[in-house]
Amino acid sequence: MVVIPSPVVSDRLFSGGLSMHMQPIVDLQTGRLNRVEALARLNLSDGTVMFPDDFLPPLTPVEIDRLFREGLDQSLGHLAQWDALGVEVTISVNVAPATLLHDDCLHWVSEALERYGIEPRRLELELLESDSMSQRAQSSVVERLLELGVGLAMDDLGSGYSSLKRLSTLPFRSIKLDRDLLVDIRRKPTQTLSLIATLRQLGRDFGVSVVVEGLEDQGMTEAAAVLGVALGQGYFLAKPMPADALPTWIANYQYPLHAGRIVTNLGALAYHWQYSRWDWRHVLNLERCPLTAYLAATLTAADTSTGVSTDTAAVQHWHALQHGSGGEQGGGEQGSGGEQGSGGEQGSDAQRLAASRHLVDWFEERVRAER
CATH class of the missing domain: 3.20.20.450 (EAL domain)
Structure with a gap:
């Protein structure tokens, strides 16, 4: 001062x-x-x-x-x-x-x-x-x-x-x-x-x-x-x-973010968390979900930047379950206009919710490692 x-x-x-x-x-x-x-x-x-x-x-x-x-x-x-x-x-x-x-x-x-x-x-x-x-x-x-x-x-x-x-x-x-x-x-x-x-x-x-x-x-x-x-x-x-x-x-000026793309750990956590907080499935088709591209880029790169160990197959499975069918989902603003839950792996609601919590934990661990 x-x-x-x-x-x-x-x-x-x-x-x-x-x-x-x-x-x-x-x-x-x-x-x-x-x-x-x-x-x-x-x-x-x-x-x-x-x-x-x-x-x-x-x-x-x-x-x-x-x-x-x-x-x-x-x-x-x-x-x-x-x-x-x-x-x-x-x-x-x-x-x-x-x-x-x-x-x-x-x-x-x-x-x-x-x-x-x-x-x-x-x-x-x-x-x-x-x-x-x-x-x-x-x-x-x-x-x-x-x-x-x-x-x-x-x-x-x-x-x-x-x-x-x-x-x-x-x-x-x-x-x-x-x-x-x-x-x-x-x-x-x-x-x-x-x-x-x-x-x-x-x-x-x-x-x-x-x-x-x-x-x-x-x-x-x-x-x-x-x-x-x-x-x-x-x-x-x-x-x-x-x-x-x-x-x-x-x-x-050029806006530094790209519409429809997620490239950061915090952005990925925010995207998944907005569904997991209500126990909802992801609304977009798995192939169109921005987390699919994010995970493809993240999981093929070495995790030396965060030091977080990754079971690639498990993370992809957790994510795919968020797009599978099973159970009912409340209608939220994030869900308007999407092809709800299509293209993912099938599983019970209990499996999907457990996988959702695993994803939150995994994303959080990556975010905390950035400190």
Whole structure:
């Protein structure tokens, strides 16, 4: 952590040291850019770049309000510049609850939108976590912002005790899953997948889009996509970048995942787990199942990367049983449009369920070996 005296921070922050970097948020199902998040950076005169965790704590409430106004102004200014280049995106800007409740906040937002000629629908305010703010007071402000046309996102769902109550009280457009939820994904993979899937379903039930933050590698990203999470953000997809670099990034961007393919252990575990959690059979034909290609590539390669011993015939048998007939299966969203259970090996439900548990254990062992 960079330790800088408080007066130096505030003086530099409001005398040309503030810049807004942009981090793309990507649609995990289509690979398209959905929006960007504006992230504040403090550039010191010696070239040091400070992050919010370093420069926010010493700021006074008045300075926090001023930071929001100046960050909003820069962000909308960048939107106008991108528009001139033919690049139209939506942007999200963080706002502290106390700033949101400021008597002039609505005026600050509407005036900035008007100054740069930006449609309100292209701005989303990310409301930071706070247990101390009145839900009723927040609701009043949010209603006025919605009337203006600005969207609202809940930042870091899962990091605070009051998150669920806030979600049920305020009309959020989207919710962001706290990056800390992924910290233990390779130590407790199925538990983490369960949290992600549950919160994704919660978002769907509330009619809001879900963003998973902290996607740092291909496995995490593939697992989130397999579980049906709408949006993702993290270093694997794109690092925060200076605002003037965004148009070039958009022009050159290629989505790093491939539709219908699974290439990581976490992705494979997520794919099988979404069926095993309900004791369902896999819905696609065995030959078309993405795990078939994944296992073919994995089982023909040496397991030196994970150190996990493999009985090739047993793993393939466990998987084939998930596509065999026998018993009834509930109708889930993952099962729509597939040729249910065809092409696999025949076996009793008891055999299939035991094989399913073996598969989960095997996938988990491979995931844990990546730590």
